[in-house]
Amino acid sequence: MKPYAKLRGRMAELEVTGEALAHFLDKSRGYVSSRLSKNISWRIDEVYKILDFLEVPQSEIFTYFPPNGGLPQKTKGKRI
Numbered sequence: 001m002k003p004y005a006k007l008r009g010r011m012a013e014l015e016v017t018g019e020a021l022a023h024f025l026d027k028s029r030g031y032v033s034s035r036l037s038k039n040i041s042w043r044i045d046e047v048y049k050i051l052d053f054l055e056v057p058q059s060e061i062f063t064y065f066p067p068n069g070g071l072p073q074k075t076k077g078k079r080i
Contacts, residue, residue, distance in 0.1 A: 003069030
């Protein structure tokens with residue numbers, strides 16, 4: 001599963017490319033790519049801009065921007 005799957009799905013639904021999102025945010029394609037890959041966290045102002053851009057209600061913020069990008073947390077220690 002890729003990080004931010006719901007966000008990526010909404011982008012695909014509206015045919016919004018990473019390049020278009022980068023242009024909207026006035027950032028580079030690499031900037032957006034690194035955040036979609038969960039290498040770097042989104043800034044909160046960017047999150048709200050993206051929700052508005054993708055016409056997603058702000059009440060769904062954690063659906064589209066879940067903790068850890070929606071990926072399971074890595075556990076440390078012994079395996080069970």
